[in-house]
Amino acid sequence: MALLSVKNLRIEIKTRAGVAPVIDDLSFDLEAGESLSFVGESGCGKSMTALALMGLLPEGVGSVAAGSITFDGEELTTATETRLREIRGNDISMIFQEPMTSLNPLYTIGEQIAEVLRAHQNLSRKAAWNQAIELLDAVRIPNAKARVNDYPFQMSGGQRQRVMIAIALACQPKILIADEPTTALDVTVQAQIFDLLQDMRRQTGSSIILITHDMGAVAEMAERMIVMYAGRKAELGPVEDVIAHPRHPYTAGLISCVPHILSTLTEEREELVEVPGIVPALNDFGKDSCLFASRCQQAQAQCLEARPPEIEFGPEHQSACWRAQEL
């Protein structure tokens, strides 16, 4: 049985114009130790999926309207807040996009790491503090013993993200959700953070859900990927298969946007292609048609009339496109 199983999940948010499904009929499984990546443009519902898994959808705005999230055999959409608190930070933890603002400026990083250990592991103050030092060391912050007393403003963005990773991995969670963990960082630091995540994953055996729009990161980090578009799953499959042979025009578009480093300078460089247009407005999300049709060069009449079904290509690979067979 899968560690995490999401079935027909629908998340609605209230807007002035009415209720819009930011996640519409999303299903996927995550196996223990697996690394799964969510890809898509901003506003495609990637972060909403992550927040839903954590039970942290913005109160009064977003809610799970249908479907189920089963973690380790336990239903999360109906779990009590108390139970969700036990799971958060302990079994499922998350690192966020903005390392600069995600740490509380008024507490030492040691306190902020130790706090999560005290909340879930019943450790004494002293034991939690000592483990915080070990964790800082594990995320390769030099001179951890001294830096544990530092405040976030005394650290760089990359170091702060390492601290966030230390917090997230403190209780050795079964699932780590990384929501664009490197978006705000320098390219060289990005590579270091990904290396660190890979190492930590090997050590703790956690599954990773990586949310990103960086195709390079997906290729390096993930085993399977889900391409999201306008709250719907466009394509799901093993990373190698999807990148080698995308079965959805949107995936193909995303891949062709990424510049490739050439092995020799004389080699002919492929032209970069952009995906024209933008993600449709929220109030169009519920329509019974292909939401990508307006930007798709392969679109035909059928695409505007009905929502495409998910077509299987082998046991692992599926695509929600009317013309997937032809691609």
Next chain:
Amino acid sequence: MQVLQSFAIRAGYAVILLVAVLVLNFSMMHLAPGDVADTISQSMGGADQELLDQIRADYGLDQPFYIQLGRYIGGVLQFDLGFSFFYNQPVTELILQRLPATLLLVITAQLLALFIGVIMGVVSARKPNGILSHFVTFLALFGYAAPVFWTGILLLIAFSLKVQWFPVAGMQDVTIEGGFWAHFVDVARHMVLPVITLGSLFLALYSRLARATMMETLGSDFVRTAKAKGLSTNQVVYKHALKNSLSPVITLAGLQFSAVISGAVLVEAVFSWPGLGTLAFQSIIARDTPTILGILFFSALVVIVGNLLTDLALRLVDPRVGGKG
């Protein structure tokens, strides 16, 4: 150590500032027409030029301005603020008698307004559309709009005359006998209305600011991190969000210290509270220059000390202020 050092520097600046205040006050008083000799002669029922000159010579008023100023500052440095002819008492003594009553009133009102204001702000920020939230908005509007003396008089009419829950005026009832507690209860009863009057304005300011900063903090990234850690709601709200919302409120409270003092003058006048405010009011009417100067000096002192304490409080709350980094 570094904190102490920078605190000492601040204290040094404070002393310089105080001297500047002294010079300015004294110069302005000197520029105003009329002097102590006029006041004394008036209270004697008039005097001729010869007697006036005599009085001026006695009090050193015939000396040039800078000598008078030098003498005054020299006196202040030895805690001698001059002599009040109206009260027939050294000014320092006079002020030290009245200061505790004012400090009691002002500090109680400030602390209560801060405490209740922050609590109201936090509770209403957690439910931005709740009843309390609307009440805070209303209270803020009322507090801004209503003049302190008007609030005071209304409270007096309602709670001292119509229903006689609280005494009308003064700080204590001389007829009350008993030990410390009897007096404590008596003073506390006298304090209720003046404290509410003075505190209401500041309560409005603090609750509104606390509500706004708290709402902003509750939506910030590190609060989301705290939730994602699986901390309890109380830990998220009080440990993580509240501490971050305190700095602006403390800053405002420090700035308001001077306003509290000037507000105290009005409140004390309404409730005949035997503090510096009443003294200031009476000595202005009586043109008792040395007393007015003394009160101005003490007000400046209180405000400067208040600012120093604010600075210290901010340092304690926020590691980014001064010191390290």
